[in-house]
Amino acid sequence: MSEIRGSNILITGGASGIGRLMALEMAHQGGHLLLWDRNPETLETTCAEIEAATGKRPRGYVCDVSRRRDVYSLASTVLQEVGHVDILVNNAGIVSGNYLLDIPDEKIEATFAVNALAMFWLTKAFLPVMIRRGRGHVVTIASASSLIGVARLSDYAASKWAAMGFDESLRFELRRTAPFLCTTVVCPFFIDTGMFSGVRSRFPRLLPLLEPQAVAGRIVDAVRKDKARVVMPWIVRLIPLMRVLPVSVFDAIATYLGVNSSMDEFTGRGDGQ
Numbered sequence: 001m002s003e004i005r006g007s008n009i010l011i012t013g014g015a016s017g018i019g020r021l022m023a024l025e026m027a028h029q030g031g032h033l034l035l036w037d038r039n040p041e042t043l044e045t046t047c048a049e050i051e052a053a054t055g056k057r058p059r060g061y062v063c064d065v066s067r068r069r070d071v072y073s074l075a076s077t078v079l080q081e082v083g084h085v086d087i088l089v090n091n092a093g094i095v096s097g098n099y100l101l102d103i104p105d106e107k108i109e110a111t112f113a114v115n116a117l118a119m120f121w122l123t124k125a126f127l128p129v130m131i132r133r134g135r136g137h138v139v140t141i142a143s144a145s146s147l148i149g150v151a152r153l154s155d156y157a158a159s160k161w162a163a164m165g166f167d168e169s170l171r172f173e174l175r176r177t178a179p180f181l182c183t184t185v186v187c188p189f190f191i192d193t194g195m196f197s198g199v200r201s202r203f204p205r206l207l208p209l210l211e212p213q214a215v216a217g218r219i220v221d222a223v224r225k226d227k228a229r230v231v232m233p234w235i236v237r238l239i240p241l242m243r244v245l246p247v248s249v250f251d252a253i254a255t256y257l258g259v260n261s262s263m264d265e266f267t268g269r270g271d272g273q
């Protein structure tokens with residue numbers, strides 16, 4: 001069991017979306033929150049909200065996690081200030097949501113830098129102290145699109161497959177080198193946070209848009225119970241099994257289920273993030 005109460009918990013992208021909700025929940029359970037996000041205003045608002053709700057103010061740090069040097073520099077500041085991180089939640093993420101030829105190169109690079117590479121820098125920064133202390137948990141927020149490609153998500157899905165590969169390889173490495181450490185990877189279908197505004201599910205009973213509070217609660221619960229993998233909703237767990245089928249059948253099922261038209265009406269946050 002990974003204890004939340006009394007633990008130092010760092011969440012990237014902790015100022016909004018499921019990062020904010022996980023922070024609120026973990027603060028309610030007695031965790032000491034360290035929130036990293038790139039926007040000082042939303043960070044301040046969330047820190048104030050958590051303080052009002054729990055009586056304990058998280059430590060907020062402004063950081064663009066796609067900047068490797070900034071991550072390492074802030075990580076050493078954090079380690080000086082609080083000594084160690086017990087639970088690291090690599091959560092910050094962005095999406096372009098366009099056809100490959102319509103995604104500017106810089107956006108593809110940014111997507112990989114935030115969704116995939118940042119977790120390397122964060123984990124490398126905090127893992128040594130976890131190993132030394134014999135205690136720690138690394139959480140990777142991946143996606144259902146870590147398991148299946150989707151039209152208009154080529155950069156996003158590829159970055160999330162990278163996140164999945166990162167988690168699995170790290171898990172195997174830690175079994176050999178530091179078996180007392182835990183990892184959790186999270187693969188949710190679309191969540192109603194605004195990041196994927198406009199997306200549709202053809203069969204909402206089978207593949208509902210997930211409710212952010214419920215997702216955050218499931219993740220916190222999984223961390224407490226040291227679950228290695230969380231996939232939401234349950235039907236998404238069948239995707240790896242479908243891969244034994246011929247590609248033409250796999251593609252036909254995915255298309256029938258609406259996977260490849262789900263992004264047709266995507267608007268996202270409309271902020272060109």
Ligand SMILES: NC(=O)c1ccc[n+]([C@@H]2O[C@H](COP(=O)([O-])OP(=O)(O)OC[C@H]3O[C@@H](n4cnc5c(N)ncnc54)[C@H](OP(=O)(O)O)[C@@H]3O)[C@@H](O)[C@H]2O)c1
Nearest residue numbers: 013016017018037038064065091092093143190191193195
């Ligand atoms: N929403 C979904 O449908 C869904 C489904 C599966 C997986 N996920 C994954 O779940 C995670 C959280 O998603 P969400 O829906 O909660 O998204 P969200 O509401 O957009 O929150 C993401 C947070 O990360 C921050 N962020 C983005 N780039 C950053 C950077 N370079 N440095 C520091 N912080 C940065 C954002 O800041 P700004 O507000 O400034 O952008 C925002 O506060 C992501 O990894 C996402 O890929 C989401």
